[in-house]
Amino acid sequence: MIEFRKEYFADERDDNLNEIGKPTQRQDMLGHVTGRSPYFDDHLFDGLLHLKCLRSPHHHARIRSVDTSEAERMPGVKKVIRARDVPLNLNTLLSLMDFGLDDEPMLADKKVCYVGEPVVAVVAETERACFDAIAKIRVDYEVLPHVLDVEEAIKPGAPSVNPTYPTNTFLYHEKYDHQKLRFGDVEAALRQADHVVEGRYQMSPIEQAPTETCGAIAAPETNNRFVVYTSTQALFFSLGTAAKMLKVSSNRLHFIGGTVGGGFGGKVDSIHEPMAILGCMLTGKPVRYAWDREEEMQVGAPRGAERWYITDGVMNDGRIIARKFIGYFDSGAYTRLSSYAIIKGTGHLPGPYTIPNVSSDVYCVFTNRTPATAMRGFGITGVDFSIEAHMDKVASKIGMNPIELRILNSYRDGDMKAHRRLAKNTALIECCQVVAEKAKWKIGSEYKAMSSLKGGGGERALIPAHTAIDQKGMVRGSGTSSFGYQPQPYVPSTPTFPSTPAFPSVPAYTPAASSSPAPGAPERRPAENAPTPSSTYNPTPSQPATPVEQRPAVNRFSSISGLRRR
Amino acid sequence: MPMSVKTFAQVDEAARALAASRSARYLGGGTLIMRAVNYGDQSFDTIIRTTDPRLKQIAQQGDMLVIGAGITMSEVIANRETAFLAPVARTVGGPAIRNMATVGGNLFAASPYGDFTAALLALDARVVPAGGQPISLDEFLNARERNAGLVIVSVQIPRLRDVNAFRYVKVSRVKPKGIAVMSIAAVLPMQAGRLANARVAYGAMGPRPLRALAVERALEGRSLDEAGIAQALAVATEGVDPPSDPIASDWYRRQIAPVHLKRLLLGQRR
Numbered sequence: 001m002i003e004f005r006k007e008y009f010a011d012e013r014d015d016n017l018n019e020i021g022k023p024t025q026r027q028d029m030l031g032h033v034t035g036r037s038p039y040f041d042d043h044l045f046d047g048l049l050h051l052k053c054l055r056s057p058h059h060h061a062r063i064r065s066v067d068t069s070e071a072e073r074m075p076g077v078k079k080v081i082r083a084r085d086v087p088l089n090l091n092t093l094l095s096l097m098d099f100g101l102d103d104e105p106m107l108a109d110k111k112v113c114y115v116g117e118p119v120v121a122v123v124a125e126t127e128r129a130c131f132d133a134i135a136k137i138r139v140d141y142e143v144l145p146h147v148l149d150v151e152e153a154i155k156p157g158a159p160s161v162n163p164t165y166p167t168n169t170f171l172y173h174e175k176y177d178h179q180k181l182r183f184g185d186v187e188a189a190l191r192q193a194d195h196v197v198e199g200r201y202q203m204s205p206i207e208q209a210p211t212e213t214c215g216a217i218a219a220p221e222t223n224n225r226f227v228v229y230t231s232t233q234a235l236f237f238s239l240g241t242a243a244k245m246l247k248v249s250s251n252r253l254h255f256i257g258g259t260v261g262g263g264f265g266g267k268v269d270s271i272h273e274p275m276a277i278l279g280c281m282l283t284g285k286p287v288r289y290a291w292d293r294e295e296e297m298q299v300g301a302p303r304g305a306e307r308w309y310i311t312d313g314v315m316n317d318g319r320i321i322a323r324k325f326i327g328y329f330d331s332g333a334y335t336r337l338s339s340y341a342i343i344k345g346t347g348h349l350p351g352p353y354t355i356p357n358v359s360s361d362v363y364c365v366f367t368n369r370t371p372a373t374a375m376r377g378f379g380i381t382g383v384d385f386s387i388e389a390h391m392d393k394v395a396s397k398i399g400m401n402p403i404e405l406r407i408l409n410s411y412r413d414g415d416m417k418a419h420r421r422l423a424k425n426t427a428l429i430e431c432c433q434v435v436a437e438k439a440k441w442k443i444g445s446e447y448k449a450m451s452s453l454k455g456g457g458g459e460r461a462l463i464p465a466h467t468a469i470d471q472k473g474m475v476r477g478s479g480t481s482s483f484g485y486q487p488q489p490y491v492p493s494t495p496t497f498p499s500t501p502a503f504p505s506v507p508a509y510t511p512a513a514s515s516s517p518a519p520g521a522p523e524r525r526p527a528e529n530a531p532t533p534s535s536t537y538n539p540t541p542s543q544p545a546t547p548v549e550q551r552p553a554v555n556r557f558s559s560i561s562g563l564r565r566r
Numbered sequence: 567m568p569m570s571v572k573t574f575a576q577v578d579e580a581a582r583a584l585a586a587s588r589s590a591r592y593l594g595g596g597t598l599i600m601r602a603v604n605y606g607d608q609s610f611d612t613i614i615r616t617t618d619p620r621l622k623q624i625a626q627q628g629d630m631l632v633i634g635a636g637i638t639m640s641e642v643i644a645n646r647e648t649a650f651l652a653p654v655a656r657t658v659g660g661p662a663i664r665n666m667a668t669v670g671g672n673l674f675a676a677s678p679y680g681d682f683t684a685a686l687l688a689l690d691a692r693v694v695p696a697g698g699q700p701i702s703l704d705e706f707l708n709a710r711e712r713n714a715g716l717v718i719v720s721v722q723i724p725r726l727r728d729v730n731a732f733r734y735v736k737v738s739r740v741k742p743k744g745i746a747v748m749s750i751a752a753v754l755p756m757q758a759g760r761l762a763n764a765r766v767a768y769g770a771m772g773p774r775p776l777r778a779l780a781v782e783r784a785l786e787g788r789s790l791d792e793a794g795i796a797q798a799l800a801v802a803t804e805g806v807d808p809p810s811d812p813i814a815s816d817w818y819r820r821q822i823a824p825v826h827l828k829r830l831l832l833g834q835r836r
Contacts, residue, residue, distance in 0.1 A: 052606075127604075127606070128568070128569065128603075128606060130606070131605070131606020131608070132567055132606065132608070134606070135606070135608045292604070292605065294605065
């Protein structure tokens with residue numbers, strides 16, 4: 001039963017709109033309830049072939065050799081696909097928005113980085129024939145040490161998971177091993193606070209578990225095109241990704257989607273379409289590549305695990321004057337969307353509260369776990385859980401009513417948020433008031449009288465006069481090489497691909513060997529030395545070897561996401 | 567290797583064919599074996615099944631209720647003779663699974679499956695293999711791996727003097743049909759207000775359904791009240807070997823076992 005509290009914000013709302021505020025029947029409802037909605041798997045073709053992958057049984061292993069000779073001779077087997085058969089066997093989803101480096105192969109070549117990573121794909125007349133052939137493939141693995149914990153993964157000497165990011169952290173803004181947020185001077189405020197309250201919170205990965213497992217069917221079409229029926233949630237991501245990895249012009253790909261049997265963020269990764277099309281290209285036949293339930297659960301990218309450390313500086317009257325975050329997102333072995341989730345989450349900090357001093361360091365960490373991706377509100381959910389659990393902890397520590405604590409610290413219309421946007425349409429105070437009323441939780445009359453519309457702005461609209469900044473986590477070599485960006489970015493409008501890959505197979509980033517603790521080991525400026533720039537790195541922004549101005553004119557992700565420097 | 571299916575009119579023929587092949591599996595309802603087929607299990611290439619009507623019978627024979635091994639959970643629920651087992655059958659999977667899953671197949675289902683078998687164990691059932699003599703379910707389960715080559719024709723359940731003496735609970739996260747955190751089945755015969763020859767069995771508390779022998783001993787001669795069952799609760803986890811799986815950990819299963827055993831024994835509704 002929905003109850004509308006129309007007394008709130010009545011003058012900010014038009015109740016006579018045609019759609020908003022009115023019940024609307026979903027356009028696909030009739031098809032769903034009558035069982036007529038056509039899903040990707042309802043499009044069957046004569047002579048349809050099936051594709052299945054041989055997957056890594058190890059968290060981390062070097063591939064010494066692969067012997068597919070017996071599998072290729074199995075009855076019904078049409079093609080055994082190896083890494084070398086993939087035209088461009090390295091990609092990252094958000095490369096289409098020039099965010100991040102290509103780091104994930106379609107089929108593993110030199111090593112596997114998580115349990116379930118695909119190594120060989122088999123195309124055969126039946127799924128059974130695929131399974132039987134896969135059972136005959138011999139892979140010689142050299143098992144490597146693995147790391148499954150985010151904080152273990154960024155310690156010096158930890159196994160290096162992802163060859164594109166050898167220090168196990170995503171590179172932000174071509175400079176830092178973490179995403180920074182700095183607003184005011186947290187350390188100074190913590191020293192002035194009456195109480196300092198610390199907390200550690202974490203959230204496990206969550207599988208989206210759609211009823212329809214991920215999959216695609218690709219078939220030859222006239223005019224040298226391919227038609228692709230897919231379960232994707234992101235049709236044009238999938239189209240762009242397929243065009244890039246297969247080095248075909250996107251106008252040769254006819255993608256048909258739109259009916260998704262449950263997605264929840266788990267169908268944006270564009271894993272199936274390129275593989276199905278490649279199978280189709282190599283055999284000339286329609287090819288279906290769909291996960292079974294076990295693959296969906298084990299290999300399907302979940303919402304990633306997060307760990308948060310929160311430190312609050314609180315006054316005796318309940319005002320929170322400082323909040324410091326250290327966050328770790330477990331990206332799994334490759335990037336997918338955790339890097340973006342962190343940008344989104346950082347924009348949300350410090351939660352729906354007005355706190356004059358905020359700092360945050362969030363790390364996108366590579367571990368030998370299943371790559372993590374989107375899921376409903378990802379980037380916000382974990383930290384919001386942490387923030388609200390922490391609010392209760394603060395309330396308990398200083399002996400204050402937890403709802404009153406929230407109302408007291410709530411953001412209000414006109415307040416400056418830590419990411420330097422003015423808050424508007426805030427409603428936390430009203431939510432707290434209604435929750436207290438519904439839960440029969442007593443709050444003081446002064447808190448009942450507060451409003452999101454009153455008391456905001458003014459001083460609270462100002463960006464702090466002094467914001468403490470630092471160079472902690474600056475990555476050696478950044479800003480002076482191509483580590484942070486792609487010299488020849490993918491341009492979707494290019495009709496044909498160059499014969500040589502436009503993407504470096506090995507990133508130009510090379511750790512300085514002289515000071516490395518071990519060959520190939522992470523090269524990171526230790527946090528304790530953070531305030532002192534090292535002699536080998538010049539952080540002065542005016543002297544990069546490759547000036548920012550000379551970079552290709554492409555849409556920076558930061559401008560798309562609304563986080564551009566202002 | 568292509569999968570072949572061999573169907574026999576007589577259960578004895580099916581049993582002989584199974585015994586003669588090392589790469590054959592017997593299909594009861596198919597809820598486990600067909601999943602293995604779908605996932606490309608390489609350990610077998612032949613499916614053996616039978617249409618023998620003996621496997622589809624439910625009958626009273628003397629002091630025994632005989633349930634054919636091919637009887638599905640749905641049929642257990644629908645049949646009047648097996649009505650006291652309907653609450654057990656209802657906890658096995660959703661409707662689609664219950665329409666396929668059989669009494670015979672459940673005997674071989676690896677933990678944490680096999681709730682129906684736990685109930686049969688408490689009921690002191692015997693299993694009847696094709697071409698052989700009935701063997702007690704305890705004995706059958708203790709050597710289940712060796713018995714994998716047997717084809718079971720039916721199970722025999724001694725007639726309960728008091729149907730109300732049989733109690734069963736399945737603890738699951740999805741109710742009622744989720745995979746078991748644990749299940750408990752008990753037959754609690756009373757003589758002059760005292761328990762006599764109680765049988766208690768657990769599902770999902772070991773690699774196979776098992777008797778809670780210490781609990782049974784502790785209940786002997788006691789009354790079904792807080793004081794009477796105290797000793798039984800104290801030894802509730804004696805002899806168990808619970809799995810740690812995605813449903814629950816070994817530790818968790820041990821912690822909750824006395825709680826659910828207490829509720830079952832005292833007839834407390836949750």
